[in-house]
Amino acid sequence: MSKIQMFGEALPHMPWEPRPAKSDAVIWRSSKNPIVKRNPVDGIARIFNSAIVPWENNTFIGVFRAETIATLPHLRVGRSDNGVDWVFENKQLQMVDEQGKSWNPYYAYDPRVIKIEDMYYVVWCTEAHGPAIGLARTLDFKTFVRFENPFIPFNRNGVLFPRKINGNYRILSRASDNGHTPFGDIFMSESPDLVFWGKHRHVMERGGNGWWQGLKIGGGPAPIETSEGWLLFYHGVCNTCNGYVYSMGAAILDINEPSIVKYRCKNYLLTPEMPYEEVGFVPNVVFPCATLQDPATGRIAIYYGAADSYVALAYTEVESLVEYIKNNHESVGRDQEIGR
Numbered sequence: 654m655s656k657i658q659m660f661g662e663a664l665p666h667m668p669w670e671p672r673p674a675k676s677d678a679v680i681w682r683s684s685k686n687p688i689v690k691r692n693p694v695d696g697i698a699r700i701f702n703s704a705i706v707p708w709e710n711n712t713f714i715g716v717f718r719a720e721t722i723a724t725l726p727h728l729r730v731g732r733s734d735n736g737v738d739w740v741f742e743n744k745q746l747q748m749v750d751e752q753g754k755s756w757n758p759y760y761a762y763d764p765r766v767i768k769i770e771d772m773y774y775v776v777w778c779t780e781a782h783g784p785a786i787g788l789a790r791t792l793d794f795k796t797f798v799r800f801e802n803p804f805i806p807f808n809r810n811g812v813l814f815p816r817k818i819n820g821n822y823r824i825l826s827r828a829s830d831n832g833h834t835p836f837g838d839i840f841m842s843e844s845p846d847l848v849f850w851g852k853h854r855h856v857m858e859r860g861g862n863g864w865w866q867g868l869k870i871g872g873g874p875a876p877i878e879t880s881e882g883w884l885l886f887y888h889g890v891c892n893t894c895n896g897y898v899y900s901m902g903a904a905i906l907d908i909n910e911p912s913i914v915k916y917r918c919k920n921y922l923l924t925p926e927m928p929y930e931e932v933g934f935v936p937n938v939v940f941p942c943a944t945l946q947d948p949a950t951g952r953i954a955i956y957y958g959a960a961d962s963y964v965a966l967a968y969t970e971v972e973s974l975v976e977y978i979k980n981n982h983e984s985v986g987r988d989q990e991i992g993r
């Protein structure tokens with residue numbers, strides 16, 4: 654039993670591969686990577702930054718970012734018995750408004766799926782006169798009811814917390830621009846009903862001594878509740894003369910006031926090193942969007958998009974990970990203050 658506790662549903666059947674022998678890595682890649690390869694479905698060129706959650710009868714379900722051979726990003730449901738081998742629906746995910754009338758975004762990408770009580774919420778980057786946060790709810794992954802735009806453009810990387818905090822829902826997001834935004838910090842907003850959002854607080858700023866997160870940062874999977882605080886995986890971006898490089902980092906946010914960063918790891922946890930991360934439609938991208946975890950064993954599986962071309966999987970254990978984050982903590986700017 655790990656000294657650091659994770660809270661949430663047991664998941665003994667989650668995908669898992671032990672840390673490679675003789676390795677002291679904090680995080681290690683699946684030997685099956687990439688788990689979703691190019692041209693996975695007729696007419697679909699690439700599936701990558703995608704969200705996975707546990708589903709009925711010990712199976713898994715996900716909302717995937719897919720791009721057609723006309724390169725239009727859209728969302729698509731996939732199912733898996735083991736979390737590694739996926740079968741995708743042969744149609745795009747369809748959304749309706751509160752009246753049940755069809756209401757689909759022109760484009761949709763980078764979904765996150767968060768279960769809060771008995772409802773599943775999909776947050777994605779949607780078209781709303783520019784990129785903005787899309788939000789929909791589903792119970793069955795068949796009917797997706799879309800909320801009206803929770804935020805004005807431009808905003809991306811919306812990530813809900815898996816429960817209310819002090820009575821309100823919380824969402825992370827990153828204000829951006831209309832293109833390949835060359836700036837950005839992580840903010841948090843709160844809402845009593847998922848419709849009206851306010852108290853927009855600053856959570857984390859780009860930068861620190863390491864350049865890997867010097868340009869912009871954005872929330873990744875839904876934060877994981879632990880005895881140390883909210884464990885947040887995020888992406889950090891560095892600008893180079895050959896373009897952006899996306900890596901994955903982690904921080905621990907205060908459990909009651911997540912705009913306070915308790916610990917932030919100065920080192921990246923995963924950076925493009927493998928051929929499927931370094932070479933693809935967009936080279937040098939590691940983009941985490943989902944985790945599965947089992948509180949009893951402390952196991953965490955992290956799903957990430959690789960090079961805007963593949964879905965890949967990495968593993969870690971909560972205790973060694975949290976120790977690593979704490980041992981490599983770096984306080985950046987005003988991160989440790991309430992972000993008012």
Ligand code: BMA
Nearest residue numbers: 702762763833935938940961
């Ligand atoms: C971001 C998003 C991600 C993508 C990344 C790298 O702006 O569009 O979907 O993985 O760029 O291309």
